[in-house]
Amino acid sequence: MKYWLMKSEPFKYSWEQLIKDGWTHWDGVRNYQASNNMKAMSIGDLVFFYHSNKGLDIVGVAEVSKLYYPDHTDKSGRFGMVNIKPIKPFPSPVSLKYIKAEKKLADMALVKQSRLSVSPVTEKEWKIICKIGKIKLK
């Protein structure tokens, strides 16, 4: 089991929209590091859904539901995507502010590489954030 974090601007594609849709393909990534992270995902891996620009918090947990495949919106054929489906919203969303203030989370890629839209999360970080956000998975 691996853990990830994916960013989306809520006015482009929000958590609420994901709930409505039931699933989505994560198209539009044009960054090798982000794309490679998606390549490394397995079915059932869990994903924090983060709202960038507006909101600035982790609002829900999603699950990888389809392995990396070519992004049809990328004409160059260099980048791919995965599908995800929503699992659960956070009863208490975890803000970037909190993550920055918490020493144990200071090494998160979200903080260190603020421009990376798909990043890995360690098991330790995952557990801390779940606890803070008061989310119980199954």
Add this chain to the structure above:
DNA sequence: GCCAACGTTGGC
């Protein structure tokens, strides 16, 4: 709206 960080492009 500004700007720092950083990825990409293209000339050499």
Add this chain to the structure above:
DNA sequence: GCCAACGTTGGC
């Protein structure tokens, strides 16, 4: 293969 110029992301 280097690096300046440029574009984009995203927090503030």
